[in-house]
Amino acid sequence: MNLGKRFYDLQQIDLDLEKKAEALSQVESQLSHNEALTEAKAEVERKRENLAGLEKKEITAEWVVDDLEAKAGPLQKKLYAGSVKNPKELMGLQQQVEQLKSQIREEEDKTLEIMSQIEALQKEVASRAAEVKKLEREWQKRREQLLAEQAELSSTIDIAGAKRSELAATIESAHLELYETLRARKQGQAVAGIEQGRCQGCRITLPVNELMRARMGEVVQCDSCGRILYLG
Numbered sequence: 758m759n760l761g762k763r764f765y766d767l768q769q770i771d772l773d774l775e776k777k778a779e780a781l782s783q784v785e786s787q788l789s790h791n792e793a794l795t796e797a798k799a800e801v802e803r804k805r806e807n808l809a810g811l812e813k814k815e816i817t818a819e820w821v822v823d824d825l826e827a828k829a830g831p832l833q834k835k836l837y838a839g840s841v842k843n844p845k846e847l848m849g850l851q852q853q854v855e856q857l858k859s860q861i862r863e864e865e866d867k868t869l870e871i872m873s874q875i876e877a878l879q880k881e882v883a884s885r886a887a888e889v890k891k892l893e894r895e896w897q898k899r900r901e902q903l904l905a906e907q908a909e910l911s912s913t914i915d916i917a918g919a920k921r922s923e924l925a926a927t928i929e930s931a932h933l934e935l936y937e938t939l940r941a942r943k944q945g946q947a948v949a950g951i952e953q954g955r956c957q958g959c960r961i962t963l964p965v966n967e968l969m970r971a972r973m974g975e976v977v978q979c980d981s982c983g984r985i986l987y988l989g
């Protein structure tokens with residue numbers, strides 16, 4: 758196979774390898790994180806923490822009610838037992854009982870408010886948790902697809918890499934160096950075809966002697982853009 762053709766094939770492999778490596782790195786980046794799922798999980802976690810805080814508040818509020826009832830109970834008994842005869846003392850006792858009862862009502866209202874907040878938050882947690890489950894199921898599927906893509910790309914890259922090594926082994930090292938230098942300088946386009954006497958890299962019309970040398974399979978670089986010329 759003439760040298761120009763080998764360079765051309767090498768370039769095709771390299772361009773293809775670059776594309777596949779880019780695709781692989783995208784697949785791997787997608788595999789490494791799922792922001793929507795992570796965010797949804799964190800939100801459920803935050804809501805659960807809030808819920809636990811409210812549940813503690815509810816227990817504390819209930820204790821306060823219990824305490825107040827424990828205080829009010831004996832006083833009320835005393836009030837209705839009829840043992841207190843002194844009107845002033847009786848009035849004082851009545852006031853105390855009334856005050857405690859109103860405190861109890863207030864605390865009970867607070868407890869009810871907390872309970873309704875708990876109920877609302879429980880619903881939110883349940884619905885967000887269901888969403889997380891759905892996202893997890895979707896991610897599971899997507900992940901399987903991505904893993905399959907990753908495996909396929911890896912194997913394609915391995916095969917192309919082996920082909921490249923085989924082909925590169927047939928090219929002198931000085932020529933390979935020239936190719937690599939040009940490849941780096943010309944965004945991967947180190948080799949240019951010749952069509953109708955023009956370099957396809959820069960479109961300049963090539964001198965006849967260059968065309969003839971290229972036809973004989975020599976390594977010829979375009980005078981204008983420096984690319985290795987390939988006459989197909």
Ligand SMILES: [Zn+2]
Pocket residue numbers: 949956957958959960961979980981982983984
């Ligand atoms: Zn050129």
